[in-house]
Amino acid sequence: xxxxxxxxxxxxxxxxxxxxxxxxxxxxxxxxxxxxxxxxxxxxxxxxxxxxxxxxxxxxxxxxxxxxxxxxxxxxxxxxxxxxxxxxxxxxxxxxx
Amino acid sequence: xxxxxxxxxxxxxxxxxxxxxxxxxxxxxxxxxxxxxxxxxxxxxxxxxxxxxxxxxxxxxxxxxxxxxxxxxxxxxxxxxxxxxxxxxxxxxxxxxxxxxxxxxxxxxxxxxxxxxxxxxxxxxxxxxxxxxxxxxxxxxxxxxxxxxxxxxxxxxxxxxxxxxxxxxxxxxxxxxxxxxxxxxxxxxxxxxxxxxxxxxxxxxxxxxxxxxxxxxxxxxxxxxxxxxxxxxxxxxxxxxxxxxxxxxxxxxxxxxxxxxxxxxxxxxxxxxxxxxxxxxxxxxxxxxxxxxxxxxxxxxxxxxxxxxxxxxxxxxxxxxxxxxxxxxxxxxxxxxxxxxxxxxxxxxxxxxxxxxxxxxxxxxxxxxxxxxxxxxxxxxxxxxxxxxxxxxxxxxxxxxxxxxxxxxxxxxxxxxxxxxxxxxxxxxxxxxxxxxxxxxxxxxxxxxxxxxxxxxxxxxxxxxxxxxxxxxxxxxxx
Numbered sequence: 001x002x003x004x005x006x007x008x009x010x011x012x013x014x015x016x017x018x019x020x021x022x023x024x025x026x027x028x029x030x031x032x033x034x035x036x037x038x039x040x041x042x043x044x045x046x047x048x049x050x051x052x053x054x055x056x057x058x059x060x061x062x063x064x065x066x067x068x069x070x071x072x073x074x075x076x077x078x079x080x081x082x083x084x085x086x087x088x089x090x091x092x093x094x095x096x097x
Numbered sequence: 098x099x100x101x102x103x104x105x106x107x108x109x110x111x112x113x114x115x116x117x118x119x120x121x122x123x124x125x126x127x128x129x130x131x132x133x134x135x136x137x138x139x140x141x142x143x144x145x146x147x148x149x150x151x152x153x154x155x156x157x158x159x160x161x162x163x164x165x166x167x168x169x170x171x172x173x174x175x176x177x178x179x180x181x182x183x184x185x186x187x188x189x190x191x192x193x194x195x196x197x198x199x200x201x202x203x204x205x206x207x208x209x210x211x212x213x214x215x216x217x218x219x220x221x222x223x224x225x226x227x228x229x230x231x232x233x234x235x236x237x238x239x240x241x242x243x244x245x246x247x248x249x250x251x252x253x254x255x256x257x258x259x260x261x262x263x264x265x266x267x268x269x270x271x272x273x274x275x276x277x278x279x280x281x282x283x284x285x286x287x288x289x290x291x292x293x294x295x296x297x298x299x300x301x302x303x304x305x306x307x308x309x310x311x312x313x314x315x316x317x318x319x320x321x322x323x324x325x326x327x328x329x330x331x332x333x334x335x336x337x338x339x340x341x342x343x344x345x346x347x348x349x350x351x352x353x354x355x356x357x358x359x360x361x362x363x364x365x366x367x368x369x370x371x372x373x374x375x376x377x378x379x380x381x382x383x384x385x386x387x388x389x390x391x392x393x394x395x396x397x398x399x400x401x402x403x404x405x406x407x408x409x410x411x412x413x414x415x416x417x418x419x420x421x422x423x424x425x426x427x428x429x430x431x432x433x434x435x436x437x438x439x440x441x442x443x444x445x446x447x448x449x450x451x452x453x454x455x456x457x458x459x460x461x462x463x464x465x466x467x468x469x470x471x472x473x474x475x476x477x478x479x480x481x482x483x484x485x486x487x488x489x490x491x492x493x494x495x496x497x498x499x500x501x502x503x504x505x506x507x508x509x510x511x512x513x514x515x516x517x518x519x520x521x522x523x524x525x526x527x528x529x530x531x532x533x534x535x536x537x538x539x540x541x542x543x544x545x546x547x548x549x550x551x552x553x554x555x556x557x558x559x560x561x562x563x564x565x566x567x568x569x570x571x572x573x574x575x576x
Contacts, residue, residue: 006347008143010335013103013348016117017355024124026452026477029360029459032323033191035123035133036356039116040199042140042328042349045147046206046337047155047168051161052151060213060243061164067205070174074199079137079175084180086130088139088466 031085036079044071101153109345115139116349120356143345164574185467186487189457193248193323195261196330200244203333204300206462207237208341209289211296213424228289233339235415239303246307247326251319254311261315270313271377278305297343300459308378319373321364322459325372326546328357360442362459394533394541402549405527406567410491414445416481417520419465422530424455424496428558429468432494435564436470442573448474449481449518451499485522493520493528493544495557501542527552529560 024032051064116139122132130562151157158164176195183191211234236503253259253470280302287295314322323337338346365372409415423429436446455461462475476484485491493500496518503510504517520526530551544550553560 003226006339006342006344008125008216009344009347010351011516013335013351014355015297015502017120017352018359020117020352021119021124021356021359024360024363025126025559026363027126027462027475028124028129028526029364030188030192030457030463031133031358032120033327033357033457034188034195035136035493036120036353036360037192037196037327037330039120039136039349040196040327040334040353041138041202042143042346043199043202043206043334043337043355043504044553045143045335045346046341047202047344048144048165049341049343050206050301051164051168052155052157053360054161054213056158056160057213061160063205063209063212066311067202067414068165069172069505070198070201071498072169072360073176074195074202075137075140075176076173077180078195079133079140080177080180081183081188082196083130084120084385085185086133087303088185088463089126089129089472092570095368 027089031082034078034085035082038075038082041074041078044068044075047071049076099154100281101150102387104153105146105150106216107144108149112139112143112146112345113348114411115142117352118295120352123135129269134487137221141223181395184427186347186427187205187256187546188463189251189320189458191328193252193255196323196327197245197248197252200241200248200326202241203237203337204241204245207234207241207340208296208300211238211293228340231289234296235288236297237340238299239281240329240336242300242537243307243310244326244329244333246304247311247322247329250328251312251323255319261311261313270309274309276301277309291549299552303524313477314375318370320453320460321361321370321372321375322358323457324361324364325376328354328361331357341444341489364453364481394546396546396548397533397547398551398552400527401562402553402555403567405553406564406571406573407491408525408527409439409444409492409564410442410568410573412439412444412548414488414492415447415483415492416484416488416523417446417448417494418451418454418491418500418520419448420454420494420496420499422449422497423557424460424464424495426479426495426557428494428561429464429470430476431558431565433465433468433470435568436563436570438565438573442463446474447476447481447484449520450479450497451478451518452516454496454499478516481518485519488523489525491523491526493521493526493530494561495529496532498540498543500544501540502547503540505545506543519551520544523545524549527553529553529555529557531556548552 017057047068051061054060054064115135117134119136119139122128153436281299284295284299311322332351335347335350337356339348439446452458455464465475498512500518500520501512502521504512504515507513526549530552
């Protein structure tokens with residue numbers, strides 16, 4: 001990918017992000033923050049790339065692995081905790097019936 | 098294009114689409130839970146896409162697999178355990194911790210690439226390309242380090258492990274932070290000039306900058322900072338995307354970065370604070386000590402739990418205003434017991450939720466949902482404000498600044514202009530509070546001096562428990 005097209009990707013991605021969060025009820029601010037936070041752990045892909053391309057360079061393998069660990073801590077924890085919060089909202093209607 | 102490239106392209110495209118749908122769905126109550134799972138699915142899909150691409154092209158060495166598995170297991174395990182165990186009241190610091198780790202991950206990737214350049218396309222070396230590479234590495238390290246140390250400081254402050262040191266409220270802190278910022282700029286240019294070792298300087302000063310910027314910020318503004326840092330971690334991820342040449346990373350990072358900025362803006366509005374004053378103004382209480390000292394309480398009425406119960410029994414309509422104090426006392430379940438009794442007696446009960454009630458916007462809704470409060474009873478500020486004049490009793494539980502009439506009446510007050518709940522319009526207001534200490538803002542609350550306000554002193558949970566007992570004695574809620 002050329003640098004210019006990557007810049008386009010960056011621009012369109014940012015616009016998409018701005019557009020997606022138009023109106024959010026305050027109820028969902030905390031879950032949304034934590035969900036978006038989990039997505040920012042997408043750096044795990046960069047960590048994976050690093051490990052795959054390390055070609056037996058042990059220090060680089062270790063850096064990649066630690067980085068992957070941090071990212072997955074972010075991703076797995078983030079999604080679980082968001083789900084826990086949201087479960088409390090969706091439980092309500094069924095309880096009432 | 099060969100097959101692995103096409104497959105990866107399709108998977109990446111699908112993952113981006115699903116992530117966007119996920120974020121979109123997270124902003125609606127009905128679809129939020131499914132959307133969260135959709136986003137999680139999209140993330141795993143992207144991993145499968147990447148791994149299958151390398152399997153189909155260069156292959157993945159056994160040694161790489163071992164390190165991948167070690168990193169994945171350790172990270173996921175700790176993440177899952179923490180997510181399962183953490184109490185709902187500590188949600189803000191948990192989000193901060195996760196966020197910091199995301200930043201750390203981006204930092205490490207950039208550091209790894211900087212120290213050991215990945216062998217790809219180095220043969221057609223050109224100046225422009227290496228410049229871009231160095232810039233993206235620097236941005237990734239700079240933002241990643243700020244995200245990490247800033248989030249950790251935010252977490253420590255929310256947990257009460259760190260207090261705000263006095264010197265950070267003086268002007269010195271701006272000077273110190275400017276020194277850090279200039280130093281990181283020097284390290285950045287040095288790095289571009291080809292001096293790889295200056296990368297350590299960059300790591301160090303940007304870490305210090307993260308601490309220096311976050312440390313002076315008061316507890317009340319912390320949620321805004323966490324939201325902003327969340328946005329930063331997206332930017333760090335996008336920068337890491339430039340480093341390893343991944344469009345998926347750039348899109349996802351940019352989406353999170355932009356969405357985080359919007360959310361930050363929304364939060365600032367709810368608290369009547371501008372982002373600039375949050376970041377550079379120091380803690381609000383330090384600013385306002387001069388003006389708040391002018392007012393002493395002159396007309397405090399305190400009353401017993403028994404009186405409170407008697408008034409509640411006679412009421413037709415009750416509005417509960419829950420706040421941070423309720424969250425700290427973990428009293429949401431006890432509160433639910435009280436309101437159940439009132440409802441059984443035919444009294445209409447509604448919860449008035451200020452946009453920044455609790456410790457983060459929306460946090461109070463989560464806590465009350467945890468205590469089985471029906472969603473329909475939670476009313477947002479704009480909806481509930483016209484109802485106060487027709488309300489018999491308002492119970493203020495651990496909320497303070499959000500019910501301060503100064504925000505409407507006193508243009509000299511630092512709170513002036515902040516949207517507040519008009520509780521003083523109700524016939525009777527009970528404020529359940531530990532003592533006369535000021536709220537987050539450190540500003541005197543005029544509500545407490547009003548003739549229709551009575552203070553019930555005590556820990557929220559204990560008062561509510563006593564209230565249940567008194568209501569029982571009165572025969573409320575027993576058919």
